[in-house]
Every structure is written in structure tokens, then in C-alpha cells.
Ligand SMILES: Nc1ccn([C@H]2C[C@H](O)[C@@H](COP(=O)(O)O)O2)c(=O)n1
């Protein structure tokens with residue numbers, strides 16, 4: 174029998190947007206850390222998405238994925254947050270929010286601030302003791318960009334593909 178009252182277990186806005194960021198991270202070819210980002214307008218419309226990877230034309234099979242050594246991935250990979258900002262084709266990001274699976278580094282913090290994004294919702298903060306994240310938090314605070322940690326709900330979302 175079909176039900177006539179509304180569903181009460183729909184996912185929340187935070188679950189929805191962090192879920193999209195988590196799904197984006199699955200596109201990353203980085204063997205160590207996969208990061209996803211989802212930029213959302215102040216009225217909850219998805220504006221852009223990104224994940225960490227090499228720039229257009231730089232093959233995932235030819236460029237290095239190692240973390241150490243003279244030639245390594247850090248010279249080439251673009252972070253998910255910057256990719257999400259650069260992927261946006263619609264004009265201004267003023268007043269937008271960014272959902273990201275890992276707290277932004279100092280370079281992404283600069284891009285976030287300059288793009289007009291006003292709030293960061295992050296999941297993991299595994300590099301919180303590094304200078305890049307310490308510097309990032311310092312700049313974000315000075316610039317008045319709000320940060321809050323995503324509260325995991327424990328909900329299991331299965332997608333069959
Ligand atoms: N907020 C962040 C932090 C890092 N990334 C990217 C950069 C690398 O591809 C990877 C980190 O690799 P690891 O040093 O953990 O081996 O994650 C990002 O996109 N956003």
C-alpha cells in the first residue's frame with residue numbers, strides 16, 4: 174500500500190552535502206589521501222565540486238603518486254578545495270559554504286578567503302598539528318571565515334551502482 178504522509182528519515186542538508194563531498198573523494202587517484210569538496214550557496218544549492226588530483230592533461234598514469242623523493246605528488250596535485258573553486262563556472266562564490274572531507278591547508282585557505290566563501294564544514298582534521306593547518310586556521314580566523322566540524326550521524330548510506 175502506498176503511504177500518504179511524508180518521509181521523516183530523509184537525509185539532512187549537512188549529510189547531503191558532506192555525502193556529496195565524500196562521493197567526490199572517491200574519484201581521487203591519490204593512493205594515500207582522497208579528499209572531496211562541495212561548494213554550496215547560502216540557499217543550499219550545490220555550486221561546484223572537486224577532488225584532489227593532477228591538472229588537466231597531466232596523466233594519472235605518468236605523474237608520480239609517491240609522497241617522498243625528489244619528484245613527488247606534491248609538485249603536481251591540486252587540492253580538492255582549489256579544484257572545486259576553479260571548477261565553478263557561475264561567477265561569484267561570495268557568501269557560499271564549502272563542505273570538505275579534510276580541513277583545508279594554508280594554500281586552499283587563501284583561495285577560500287579570496288573567493289568569498291564564508292563557512293567551512295570539514296570532517297577529518299588529521300593534519301591539525303602541521304604548520305600548514307595551523308597557518309590556515311590563523312588566516313581563516315583573521316578573515317572571519319567560520320569553521321565547524323561536521324557531526325557524523327552514524328547513518329549508513331548504501332548506493333548500489
Ligand atoms: N585539505 C586538503 C589536504 C590535502 N589534500 C590533498 C593533497 C594530496 O593529494 C593529499 C594529501 O596526501 P598525503 O600527504 O596525506 O599523502 O590530499 C587536499 O586535497 N585537501
Ligand SMILES: [Zn+2]
Pocket residue numbers: 252253254277278279280281282
Ligand atoms: Zn589545500
